[in-house]
Amino acid sequence: MAETSYMALALQLACQAVNRCDVDGARARMRASIARIQAQIIASKRFIGPDVRLVVLPEYFLTGFPMGEGPDAWAEKAALDMDGPEYAALGDAAAAADVYLSGNAYERDPHFPGLYFQTCFVIAPDRKVVLRYRRLISMFAPSPYDVLDRYLSVYGREALFPVVETEIGRLAAIASEEILYPEIARAHALKGAEIFLHSSSEVASPLATPKNVAKLARAIENQAYLVSANSAGVQDVDIPAASTDAASKIIDYRGIVLAEAGYGESMVAFAPIDLAALRRWRRRPGMGNMSARLPLSLFADAYAGGQAQQANGMIGADGAITPPSAPAFYRERQLRVIEALDKAGVI
Numbered sequence: 431m432a433e434t435s436y437m438a439l440a441l442q443l444a445c446q447a448v449n450r451c452d453v454d455g456a457r458a459r460m461r462a463s464i465a466r467i468q469a470q471i472i473a474s475k476r477f478i479g480p481d482v483r484l485v486v487l488p489e490y491f492l493t494g495f496p497m498g499e500g501p502d503a504w505a506e507k508a509a510l511d512m513d514g515p516e517y518a519a520l521g522d523a524a525a526a527a528d529v530y531l532s533g534n535a536y537e538r539d540p541h542f543p544g545l546y547f548q549t550c551f552v553i554a555p556d557r558k559v560v561l562r563y564r565r566l567i568s569m570f571a572p573s574p575y576d577v578l579d580r581y582l583s584v585y586g587r588e589a590l591f592p593v594v595e596t597e598i599g600r601l602a603a604i605a606s607e608e609i610l611y612p613e614i615a616r617a618h619a620l621k622g623a624e625i626f627l628h629s630s631s632e633v634a635s636p637l638a639t640p641k642n643v644a645k646l647a648r649a650i651e652n653q654a655y656l657v658s659a660n661s662a663g664v665q666d667v668d669i670p671a672a673s674t675d676a677a678s679k680i681i682d683y684r685g686i687v688l689a690e691a692g693y694g695e696s697m698v699a700f701a702p703i704d705l706a707a708l709r710r711w712r713r714r715p716g717m718g719n720m721s722a723r724l725p726l727s728l729f730a731d732a733y734a735g736g737q738a739q740q741a742n743g744m745i746g747a748d749g750a751i752t753p754p755s756a757p758a759f760y761r762e763r764q765l766r767v768i769e770a771l772d773k774a775g776v777i
Contacts, residue, residue, distance in 0.1 A: 432597050434706040436483040438625075439474060440659040440678040440699040442691045443467060443487060445631065447494030447667045448508055456507045460492045460516055467491070468523035474697035475527055483598050484703065487533035488661040488678075489606045489631040490548070492516065496570070497667060501546065501753045509536040509546040512562075521557030528555050530598055532657075534605060534629035536571075537564075541584045544753040545572045545744065550603030550629055552594060561594040565605035566614065570760050576744035577751060591617040599705050600624045606631065609644045609658075612651065619652035619721065624708055628658035634676035634693075642677060650685035651720050653712050655703055662695040683708045684718075738776075739767050 446463050448456035467487065475482040493508040510516045516535070524531040530552055537549040548571050552561035564574045574581040574590065581589070591614075593602045602623035608614045609628055618626065626648065632641050649656045660678045663671035678699040679690040688701035712721065743763065746752045754760065771777045 432705075433483060435481075435702060435704050436598060437478055437481045437700055438484040438486070438655070438657050438680055438703050439471075439478065439482055439697060440486050440657050440680055440689075440691070441467075441471065441474060441488075442660055442662045442676070442678040442694075442696040442699060443470070443491055444662040444671075444695055445488065445491050445494050445664045447664050448492075449494055449497050449499070449667055451507070453507050456493070461519065463492050464516065464519045464523060468519075468526060470695075470697070471523060471527045471529065471531070474700075475529070477697065478700050482527075482700065483529055484625070484627075484657065485527070485529045485531050486627050486657045486659040487531070487629060488659045489534045489629040490536060491533055491629075491661065492535055494664050494667060495631070496757075498757060500756065501572070502544065504536070505538055505544075505546040509538045511538055512540075517551075517553070517559060518557075521553050521559075524553045524555055525557050530554055530596060530601070532601070532603065532627040532629065534603075537562075542572075542577060542580070542751060544751055545577070547572060547574065548605055550605050550627065552596075552601055552603065552627065554596065560596065561592055561601060561603060562589075563592055563603040563605070564589075565608060566590065567608050567611055568605075569607075569764070570757065572744060572753070575739075575741055578741040580745065580751075591621060593618055593621040593623045595622075598625075599703070601627060603627045603629070604648075605629065607641070609641055609648060612644075612648065615648040615652050615654075619654060620726075623652070623654060624705060625655045625657060625703065626652075628656055630658055631661040631664065631674045632677075633673060634660060639677075642679075645679070645681055646685045646687075649681040649683060653683045653708070653719070653721055655683055655708065656681045659699070660691075662693070683711055738771055739763070 496504040548565040550563040602618035676693045680701040691699040
């Protein structure tokens, strides 16, 4: 039975990074993190109320991010298997708390040996992973776009911008920095997404950061809720821990911030989701109904003729997957794109 009103929680958690661990140590740290997170979800729900039905966790909350590790080393140490024990444990957490649990992790896919993807997921209370969204725009990690033809042959075009219909609404995920790209949110919205689940680990500031400005814009222009969970610092790395802390928030379909957390681990960013009100708003004629006023066909030619970064950049001439040999690959690729845009007069 559909639930049109419930509470959502953007749970702000400290990330215990695995960079300094060996493989066994990294897996042990992940198990400990999941156990801690399960307890925090259950305790938060006990405090907020039994109508908490959606919990969003920060970006790469189990591992942190690679800091010079090559793709093979990071995949072995920090990437989850699609049917691995970490997902099983997260499923147990979702079931124990009776919530839809969303988060973000590095993930190995047997169809793409040698690569890992940064994956946003949603796990239902019955322990099933009901949504997988692989980050499409990333500075320092492979994406489905890098192996696009093969990715489409395996999963189909629907897998690029997946939206899942659940008893708590139509859910879609946006990964971290992708909040800055309106096309990502729009593609999900055009498939009916009502709630954007945004796992992030970002710079927080009393000033208006680019990501926080973008969060408001994405909610307004798509008439959607946005539940954004930031990390409460990344620990056991050389970067100052509080650099990525605070500002987890929930924004409604009018761009109004309903709740926002301060610094440190926090359950403060919780707020009601009212799907009936959202759906009435989307059906209401007026200047504010941006979805109903959007002339999509006007933009088709501009997008079709303006390709910059090329697809299939990690597939060789022989059709084999060619993982980047070193982190410098990403910088060098971007420099080539900048040069091409300059020659084309775009920048």
